[in-house]
Amino acid sequence: MRKIILAGNWKMHKTQAEALEFLEAFKPLVTDTPEEREVVLCVPYTALGTLSKHLHGSAVRLGAQNVHWEDSGAYTGEISGSMLKELGVRYAIVGHSERRQYFGETDETVNQRLKAAQKHGLTPILCVGETQEQREANETESHIFSQIEKDLVDIDQQNLVIAYEPIWAIGTGKTCEAPEANRVMGLIRSKLTNKDVTIQYGGSVKPENIDEIMAQPEIDGVLVGGASLKADSWGRIVNYQ
Ligand code: PGA
Numbered sequence: 154m155r156k157i158i159l160a161g162n163w164k165m166h167k168t169q170a171e172a173l174e175f176l177e178a179f180k181p182l183v184t185d186t187p188e189e190r191e192v193v194l195c196v197p198y199t200a201l202g203t204l205s206k207h208l209h210g211s212a213v214r215l216g217a218q219n220v221h222w223e224d225s226g227a228y229t230g231e232i233s234g235s236m237l238k239e240l241g242v243r244y245a246i247v248g249h250s251e252r253r254q255y256f257g258e259t260d261e262t263v264n265q266r267l268k269a270a271q272k273h274g275l276t277p278i279l280c281v282g283e284t285q286e287q288r289e290a291n292e293t294e295s296h297i298f299s300q301i302e303k304d305l306v307d308i309d310q311q312n313l314v315i316a317y318e319p320i321w322a323i324g325t326g327k328t329c330e331a332p333e334a335n336r337v338m339g340l341i342r343s344k345l346t347n348k349d350v351t352i353q354y355g356g357s358v359k360p361e362n363i364d365e366i367m368a369q370p371e372i373d374g375v376l377v378g379g380a381s382l383k384a385d386s387w388g389r390i391v392n393y394q
Contacts, residue, residue: 158374160193161381172200181389211338222265234273260303285321310347322356335369360389
């Protein structure tokens with residue numbers, strides 16, 4: 154059975170106070186959300202502790218936006234799996250295109266981070282996707298297959314989420330047409346040994362397109378940036394029809 158997972162990625166947004174304000178408005182919106190939908194918030198590290206306390210007893214899960222491959226050490230600015238685990242974190246985004254583009258993340262470091270997440274009992278959300286140029290050059294499939302092959306070396310596919318995020322659709326308002334996202338996601342699934350891996354779509358998901366996206370057979374959830382920052386739009390997304 155493929156699990157439905159709807160995850161918000163706050164990126165570098167919200168102080169602790171703002172995160173709590175969001176939560177107060179958001180909690181009443183998920184009281185009737187079907188139990189089989191897992192709702193996750195991947196928030197800045199500084200908001201994890203507070204949200205963890207305030208989410209106690211709630212079905213909403215916490216996620217981080219990265220995790221380092223070592224348990225501890227001289228890695229200024231990084232965070233380890235045990236540090237996240239202690240705060241009640243369940244998920245960690247790994248290999249987001251912004252990490253790959255701005256912070257030198259490679260398929261090799263992504264693979265190491267995935268392993269570390271699993272070692273600490275976190276479920277990694279591996280992000281893959283093509284640029285506009287790759288899409289225009291007909292390299293979408295080969296690029297994504299190459300990412301998956303390299304990123305998933307020695308990774309346990311029983312504890313894994315994959316997010317297909319076409320880079321040209323992230324934060325641009327340009328959504329990949331739902332049937333096209335569905336097609337690429339089917340190709341991704343065909344390369345997996347565990348066909349039940351949850352595969353999410355990400356890139357300009359919003360209240361206006363969530364119902365069509367979630368109606369696609371290969372789409373098991375979404376990874377949402379901008380539209381997860383406001384309680385009402387995020388509430389509408391997790392309560393898709
Ligand atoms: P967006 O971001 O929803 O703002 O396009 C998605 C993501 O980067 O995960």
